[in-house]
Amino acid sequence: MQHYPNIVIGFGKAGKTLAKFLATQGQEVLVIEQSNQMYGGTCINIACLPSKRLVIAAHNGVPFPDAIAGKTEMTSQLRNKNYHMLADEPTITILDGHAEFIADHELAVTTTSGEVINVAGERIFINTGAITRVPAEIPGIADSPFLLTSTTLMEQTELPQELVILGGGYIGLEIASMMNQFGAHVTVLDRNDQFLRREDDDVAQALYDDLVADGIDFKLGVTINQVINHADQAEIEYTDHGTTTSITADKFVVAMGRTPNTMELGLANTNIQVNDRQAIVVNEHLQTSVDNVWAMGDVTGGLQFTYISLDDFRIVKDQLFGAGARTTTNRPAVPTSVFTQTPLTNVGLTEKEAHAQGIDYLLFKLPVMAIPKAKVIGNQRGLYKALVNPTDHTILGATLYGEESFEMINLLTTAINNHLPYETLRDQIYTHPTMTEALNDLFKAPLH
Ligand SMILES: Cc1cc2nc3c(=O)[nH]c(=O)nc-3n(C[C@H](O)[C@H](O)[C@H](O)COP(=O)(O)OP(=O)(O)OC[C@H]3O[C@@H](n4cnc5c(N)ncnc54)[C@H](O)[C@@H]3O)c2cc1C
Ligand SMILES: NC(=O)c1ccc[n+]([C@@H]2O[C@H](COP(=O)([O-])OP(=O)(O)OC[C@H]3O[C@@H](n4cnc5c(N)ncnc54)[C@H](O)[C@@H]3O)[C@@H](O)[C@H]2O)c1
Numbered sequence: 001m002q003h004y005p006n007i008v009i010g011f012g013k014a015g016k017t018l019a020k021f022l023a024t025q026g027q028e029v030l031v032i033e034q035s036n037q038m039y040g041g042t043c044i045n046i047a048c049l050p051s052k053r054l055v056i057a058a059h060n061g062v063p064f065p066d067a068i069a070g071k072t073e074m075t076s077q078l079r080n081k082n083y084h085m086l087a088d089e090p091t092i093t094i095l096d097g098h099a100e101f102i103a104d105h106e107l108a109v110t111t112t113s114g115e116v117i118n119v120a121g122e123r124i125f126i127n128t129g130a131i132t133r134v135p136a137e138i139p140g141i142a143d144s145p146f147l148l149t150s151t152t153l154m155e156q157t158e159l160p161q162e163l164v165i166l167g168g169g170y171i172g173l174e175i176a177s178m179m180n181q182f183g184a185h186v187t188v189l190d191r192n193d194q195f196l197r198r199e200d201d202d203v204a205q206a207l208y209d210d211l212v213a214d215g216i217d218f219k220l221g222v223t224i225n226q227v228i229n230h231a232d233q234a235e236i237e238y239t240d241h242g243t244t245t246s247i248t249a250d251k252f253v254v255a256m257g258r259t260p261n262t263m264e265l266g267l268a269n270t271n272i273q274v275n276d277r278q279a280i281v282v283n284e285h286l287q288t289s290v291d292n293v294w295a296m297g298d299v300t301g302g303l304q305f306t307y308i309s310l311d312d313f314r315i316v317k318d319q320l321f322g323a324g325a326r327t328t329t330n331r332p333a334v335p336t337s338v339f340t341q342t343p344l345t346n347v348g349l350t351e352k353e354a355h356a357q358g359i360d361y362l363l364f365k366l367p368v369m370a371i372p373k374a375k376v377i378g379n380q381r382g383l384y385k386a387l388v389n390p391t392d393h394t395i396l397g398a399t400l401y402g403e404e405s406f407e408m409i410n411l412l413t414t415a416i417n418n419h420l421p422y423e424t425l426r427d428q429i430y431t432h433p434t435m436t437e438a439l440n441d442l443f444k445a446p447l448h
Helices: 013-024 042-046 048-059 064-087 170-182 201-213 306-321 351-356 372-377 405-417 422-426 436-442
Strands: 002-009 029-033 092-103 106-111 116-126 130-132 162-166 185-190 217-220 222-229 234-240 243-249 251-254 258-260 293-295 336-338 344-348 362-367 383-388 395-401
Touching (some): 013 092, 013 116, 162 234, 170 251, 170 336, 234 251, 336 405, 383 436
Parallel strands (some): 162 185
Antiparallel strands (some): 092 106, 130 258, 222 234
16 A cells, blocks of 8 residues: 555545645655546636636637537636646556555545556545535435436536426526526526525615526525326426425426535544534534544535635644634635626624624615616626624625625625725725725715
8 A cells, every 4th residue: 555645535626725835845745636637626627717717608608509619618727727737747557447445544546447546645634525415315316317416507508498497596696697698598496485584685686686687586495296208308307385286397496505525535434523514524624533634625514615715724724833723713704706797795793693693783785777887887786785894993704796796805805804094995095987986986985
């Protein structure tokens, strides 16, 4: 059995960044990746980058098959670049194969040719990501020929005319908005009665109204009973507030959450603990229950974002090479964006959360209609909201529903993380015409 000082399982964001960093420190690293189509991980191959490429292509009126072809070319280039980023390091070995633990520090790797190679690692970093949750408990879904995931949707060459999306969260809404722009008729089914229930009601209502105006149908508060697979179409049967009915679809997308990818990792052969949601249990330093074994990224069951996985790398790096002060509990504010055609972006507290936590705040609000750049872009949908601490005037949170909000939010995040008073943003000189300059107006006067 070959021994390595460092083994990374999975070529994801945290894993590849850590492997590269260890190599720059002269350390030997074995990186195990089960698919040569996944060098660089989920984000660049099947998630963030291809999906945003398609969102933009749809917006620009690119026909669906051309958009898919352009996306595929892009991911291929990114994959190659990522591969060489690690493979060209003299102290990194990439092993193409599926890793399973056979003991706390030992792995059996089944290569693509079927050979099994056993390796041992002094330090092991698990970065195996998450996979689409396909609800086996709903009859007819798992074995349906009409089933798509976010991954297989992005491999289609023909636009489905009638598309049903099961789940109206991040993936469901981004796909709904994008496929609607490509020309499909989209219906979204979600078990929650309330659309985006964590958002403030005014913001959720604005996005909902805009998506409905675009032609997307929503069935909220429904129970999906079964999928009946006919010759050409799927029939999705659901109960809508006591009435059982059904809808037919050329394809349906399962977007009901993603489960930490631990099922085929052989963890039963180790002392590494997994919780009831299949996530690897870690402490605030991302250490598992076995010494010198860490888990990073989606597999820990935390927030599923690429930048969280990157931050997990920083936490582990700080233990190995720094003071060990960085933890999951002292992460700075984390912004999030739903990349619908008009994007919805948050950082910090919403009004709903402030109320629930009994936190007092000043409220600032601005309709996007008031922003000159929105007129220039030709999309005046949306509203901005910000919550401010009444005592020291620091920003408690912001919700930006409007064009380019996924860019602007980074400025607000900097302000929050550096405890800047809102007046700093209000009085700053901004480039013109931009969406960001609206911060001059947003912070003019609180509503209350
Ligand atoms: C459609 C979609 C859109 C998204 N959009 C965004 C977005 O816009 N912004 C954002 O921040 N996040 C987005 N996300 C979430 C983001 O993609 C994930 O949070 C992120 O990629 C997780 O990275 P990771 O480091 O946990 O591991 P991953 O990048 O998932 O890497 C895990 C790797 O491990 C490999 N692997 C798994 N098991 C084994 C094994 N046993 N042996 C060997 N190799 C193994 C896998 O093949 C994979 O390459 C999106 C997700 C999806 C599905
Ligand atoms: N822009 C981004 O950063 C981005 C984009 C896509 C995905 N992601 C990440 O990927 C993760 C997974 O995305 P997702 O959309 O699959 O999960 P999600 O948790 O965001 O949404 C899942 C939705 O499915 C619904 N649902 C679950 N079970 C159901 C059932 N039986 N019947 C009907 N509805 C049901 C839930 O109510 C929820 O609205 C996200 O949480 C996010 O962290 C991020």
